[in-house]
Amino acid sequence: MTTHYEIVPEIACTRTGKQYRQGAEALRDINFTVYKGEILSILGPSGCGKSTLLKMIAGLTSVTSGEITVNGMTPVNARELVSFIFQDATLLPWRTVKRNIDLGLELEGATRERRDGKTEEMLALVGLSDVAGRYPRELSGGMKMRVSIARALATRPRILLMDEPFAALDEMTRNRMNDELLRLQKQHGWTIVFVTHSVAEAVFLSSRILVLAPNPGRVLEMVNVELDRSNLAEVRSSDAFEQEVSRVSRILRGAHLA
Amino acid sequence: MKRHLNTALNALGVFAVLVALWQAIIWVFRVPSFMLPSPALVAATLVTRIAPLSQSLLITAEEAGGGLLLSVLAGVAVSLVFAQSGWLRRMLYPYTILLQTVPIIAVAPLILMWSGSGAWSVTLIAFIICLAPIIANTTQGMISVEENLIHLFMMHKASPGQSLFKLRLPHAMPNLFAGIRISAGLSVIGAITGELFAGSSRVGQGGLGYSILYASAQLQTAYLFALVIAASVLGFAFFFLAMFVEWYFLHNWHQSARAGEVI
Numbered sequence: 394m395t396t397h398y399e400i401v402p403e404i405a406c407t408r409t410g411k412q413y414r415q416g417a418e419a420l421r422d423i424n425f426t427v428y429k430g431e432i433l434s435i436l437g438p439s440g441c442g443k444s445t446l447l448k449m450i451a452g453l454t455s456v457t458s459g460e461i462t463v464n465g466m467t468p469v470n471a472r473e474l475v476s477f478i479f480q481d482a483t484l485l486p487w488r489t490v491k492r493n494i495d496l497g498l499e500l501e502g503a504t505r506e507r508r509d510g511k512t513e514e515m516l517a518l519v520g521l522s523d524v525a526g527r528y529p530r531e532l533s534g535g536m537k538m539r540v541s542i543a544r545a546l547a548t549r550p551r552i553l554l555m556d557e558p559f560a561a562l563d564e565m566t567r568n569r570m571n572d573e574l575l576r577l578q579k580q581h582g583w584t585i586v587f588v589t590h591s592v593a594e595a596v597f598l599s600s601r602i603l604v605l606a607p608n609p610g611r612v613l614e615m616v617n618v619e620l621d622r623s624n625l626a627e628v629r630s631s632d633a634f635e636q637e638v639s640r641v642s643r644i645l646r647g648a649h650l651a
Numbered sequence: 652m653k654r655h656l657n658t659a660l661n662a663l664g665v666f667a668v669l670v671a672l673w674q675a676i677i678w679v680f681r682v683p684s685f686m687l688p689s690p691a692l693v694a695a696t697l698v699t700r701i702a703p704l705s706q707s708l709l710i711t712a713e714e715a716g717g718g719l720l721l722s723v724l725a726g727v728a729v730s731l732v733f734a735q736s737g738w739l740r741r742m743l744y745p746y747t748i749l750l751q752t753v754p755i756i757a758v759a760p761l762i763l764m765w766s767g768s769g770a771w772s773v774t775l776i777a778f779i780i781c782l783a784p785i786i787a788n789t790t791q792g793m794i795s796v797e798e799n800l801i802h803l804f805m806m807h808k809a810s811p812g813q814s815l816f817k818l819r820l821p822h823a824m825p826n827l828f829a830g831i832r833i834s835a836g837l838s839v840i841g842a843i844t845g846e847l848f849a850g851s852s853r854v855g856q857g858g859l860g861y862s863i864l865y866a867s868a869q870l871q872t873a874y875l876f877a878l879v880i881a882a883s884v885l886g887f888a889f890f891f892l893a894m895f896v897e898w899y900f901l902h903n904w905h906q907s908a909r910a911g912e913v914i
């Protein structure tokens with residue numbers, strides 16, 4: 394068991410709840426802390442409000458009870474530190490790959506020079522330098538997601554909020570993206586909150602898994618993942634991995650029954 | 652390429668059949684030429700009177716083109732405002748529909764009464780008939796941006812101006828061009844309608860609408876046919892020009908604008 398993160402709270406949800414105006418309760422009494430430099434997955438059956446919770450951390454939808462702080466600030470004020478990665482790549486179809494990656498810096502008013510330098514760096518990082526001038530419709534699903542990630546990283550975020558980013562990809566591509574994400578995260582020390590409905594993906598990536606139960610969305614259990622990731626290539630075929638997956642699956646089954 | 656050639660050959664075949672039918676009707680029913688001139692006579696008229704014909708064509712083209720261009724500028728401006736505010740849109744949108752349902756033929760005399768019977772009034776009539784499709788389509792494109800894209804811009808703290816010009820406007824481009832394609836045809840109809848009421852806008856020489864009135868009063872039926880052909884050619888030319896501009900701006904990224912797939 395190795396933990397790479399310091400025990401410094403980065404995101405804190407305290408008695409957080411979400412009630413829609415029509416009266417439906419999406420989330421109730423959510424309490425958890427995400428520490429600096431850790432990858433935390435949010436796992437749960439559909440309809441348990443995991444995407445809603447992530448959007449609340451991003452300040453994209455309001456918190457109706459309790460509070461959420463990001464680096465001690467309100468989610469909206471903390472946006473400078475945060476990048477959000479959506480399930481579909483959400484690229485602008487009228488912009489080339491390069492100019493899509495450019496978008497965040499352009500909106501923040503960065504100089505042409507800084508943008509160009511940063512974009513080149515990001516293209517190389519995600520291995521897309523060859524297709525810089527192409528348009529999104531010419532790319533495969535995996536490549537589009539790479540562009541989306543490069544765009545998110547270009548603004549140098551400290552925190553990544555990822556909403557089922559690889560759900561639409563085939564398994565091989567998804568595994569490769571998971572490997573790369575883990576490697577990059579180790580290098581840069583990002584704090585990542587990762588929403589997924591795949592147990593294997595959650596176990597592979599995260600140090601802890603927040604399992605939610607539906608109706609209304611609430612915390613069922615916070616699971617510590619015990620997994621040696623020193624040799625990434627071997628992780629998925631190890632017994633420890635399989636054991637963790639079946640342990641988390643059992644807990645998740647509880648969420649369906651709860 | 653071969654597909655295009657086939658399309659052209661088919662269209663040409665249909666044309667030949669129609670001309671033959673036309674000539675046959677004249678022979679069989681012995682229609683006098685002031686009622687229905689023969690294809691050969693119309694063709695000859697097209698050649699001999701090419702000078703006044705092309706001058707009329709040019710005048711109408713200027714008026715229709717001017718009206719279309721103005722409608723694009725004004726329509727996009729209105730759509731930008733509509734995209735900004737839901738309540739303004741709900742308040743004013745019914746009037747956009749009104750713009751489309753009011754018969755232009757009924758409004759044309761009013762406009763001529765107010766702003767004189769010059770080329771400017773005809774342009775104004777073309778403008779009015781073109782405006783509604785531009786506004787309706789462009790607004791639709793601007794307000795149908797996916798929520799995730801809006802969230803993406805929010806995460807980057809985009810200003811309202813940035814959201815408008817870097818997201819909503821480019822997102823609405825395919826819709827804008829669909830509107831332009833509709834309005835391109837309408838602009839010619841609007842200009843000719845205007846001219847029918849306005850009469851000559853320049854001394855001794857008017858647009859196609861004016862010449863149509865003149866030719867029909869003089870029973871110059873062959874010339875009337877030539878004018879109708881010229882008007883159709885103009886409408887066609889506008890439509891294809893609009894399609895070319897659409898292709899030019901969209902073919903890199905948008906499905907609808909791959910050349911050849913429309914026809």
